[in-house]
Amino acid sequence: MSSKMSMTTKILIWMVAGLVVGSLINTFLSKVEWVQVYLVEGLFQVVGALFISTLKMLVVPLVTFSLICGVCGLGDINKLGRVGLKSFLLFMLTTALAISMAIAVATLIGPGQGFDMASSAASSFTAPEAPPFSQVIIDLVPTNPIAAYAEGNMLQIIFFTILFGICILMIGERGKPLIDLAERLNEVMMQVVNIVMHIAPYGVFALMCKTFSQQGLDLIIPMMSYFGAVALVLALHLTGTLMLILKLLGKVNPLIFLKKMRAAQIFAFSTSSSNATIPVTLTSVEKRIGVDNSTASFVVPFGATINMDGTAIMQGVATVFIANVYGIELGLMGYLTVVLMSVLASIGTAGVPGVGLIMLAMVLNQVGLPVEGIALIIGVDRLLDMMRTAVNVTGDAVITTVVARSEKTLNLDTFNDPDAGIIKEGIHLPHEKPAATNQA
Ligand code: ASP
Numbered sequence: 001m002s003s004k005m006s007m008t009t010k011i012l013i014w015m016v017a018g019l020v021v022g023s024l025i026n027t028f029l030s031k032v033e034w035v036q037v038y039l040v041e042g043l044f045q046v047v048g049a050l051f052i053s054t055l056k057m058l059v060v061p062l063v064t065f066s067l068i069c070g071v072c073g074l075g076d077i078n079k080l081g082r083v084g085l086k087s088f089l090l091f092m093l094t095t096a097l098a099i100s101m102a103i104a105v106a107t108l109i110g111p112g113q114g115f116d117m118a119s120s121a122a123s124s125f126t127a128p129e130a131p132p133f134s135q136v137i138i139d140l141v142p143t144n145p146i147a148a149y150a151e152g153n154m155l156q157i158i159f160f161t162i163l164f165g166i167c168i169l170m171i172g173e174r175g176k177p178l179i180d181l182a183e184r185l186n187e188v189m190m191q192v193v194n195i196v197m198h199i200a201p202y203g204v205f206a207l208m209c210k211t212f213s214q215q216g217l218d219l220i221i222p223m224m225s226y227f228g229a230v231a232l233v234l235a236l237h238l239t240g241t242l243m244l245i246l247k248l249l250g251k252v253n254p255l256i257f258l259k260k261m262r263a264a265q266i267f268a269f270s271t272s273s274s275n276a277t278i279p280v281t282l283t284s285v286e287k288r289i290g291v292d293n294s295t296a297s298f299v300v301p302f303g304a305t306i307n308m309d310g311t312a313i314m315q316g317v318a319t320v321f322i323a324n325v326y327g328i329e330l331g332l333m334g335y336l337t338v339v340l341m342s343v344l345a346s347i348g349t350a351g352v353p354g355v356g357l358i359m360l361a362m363v364l365n366q367v368g369l370p371v372e373g374i375a376l377i378i379g380v381d382r383l384l385d386m387m388r389t390a391v392n393v394t395g396d397a398v399i400t401t402v403v404a405r406s407e408k409t410l411n412l413d414t415f416n417d418p419d420a421g422i423i424k425e426g427i428h429l430p431h432e433k434p435a436a437t438n439q440a
Helices: 007-028 033-072 077-109 133-138 145-151 154-170 172-214 217-250 254-260 262-271 274-289 293-306 309-325 331-348 355-367 371-406 412-416
Strands: none
Touching (some): 007 262, 033 262, 033 274, 033 293, 077 217, 145 154, 154 172, 154 293, 172 274, 172 371, 217 254, 254 412, 262 274, 293 371, 309 331, 309 371, 355 371
């Protein structure tokens, strides 16, 4: 048995250490200038930002090569339409369930009733512009694919890459070298992910230190009813709704699943970005869970863009909270509009930090609640963003697994093997022959 610990365990340890160190700095050293200048704004900021850039750097090439391999490996183009439709409907369903539960629980708990607005630190909030829905549809097709790649516009990249992959298949034998090339390049990118996993503990540590040294937990106390309600529904959705869907539709053991998704959840939590987490989600569902490349390469980036259960939950609770604070009665129709709007809003907005607030502004506008209300919840949003992103990413992986199961392409041997795809410490070159755990 190898004495080396798995990278996930190591990252988890460093994450908790970062949380503790950050909180200590916030409590005891927040007035010490050199700590702020050289550590918080210096070392932690630089290492954390470098780590996020490294992750983001992988997203576009990994998704592109993986998706070309996925489309070309399908064998049956109809499958693509089927997988697309199934995942889209399931994503919408989970988002609708998430926000409905959020509204129901928040109505029971009643966050914001008796909230003293005068004593809150709220200033003002100007909502950034969100694109109208028709524009979201028009924007699915890139006018210039290079620009789409350069900007990392995920839906446009998916659209163009799938079309490109299908056309490689259509030119028959002559397309074969391109498929081989994409496979090699995909393999290389997977190795880059491997390397990034080795620096991840330090990156995660720096991000956690930075966030928690600036974000005192004392902000949460006056907002406890709101914060607690969001956290409660996030936990219920993660362990209840999503796991039930996994068990009923995916017919796999949720505990094994959760254990294997831990790395992706930690990355999501510390980066607050489903998009930046795509490389880890993709490798986790393929190598650890056993989803085939054709399904994973499409459903994971698709989900990172259009599926945001955790974000929907925040919107549900926030709407009830703001309605309570301003003493506005929304009524059933109002809440149904909130459900519909947030499902639609999640399609057009990508999974990046803080985008949930933009979506919330759209929803509030639609039902006539004051958008300035967002200023009240902004103080605790950073922490909730981390938590809801972990739920968003878990939702993406659940649906990917369910779709693969329904297509009979989930490898159950990989799923049930606790060591499948595990990354141990140390980087190996071919002549060292590590104990192979990754599937081909
Ligand atoms: N940070 C979230 C994500 O990337 C989006 C949000 O809720 O703001 O999934």
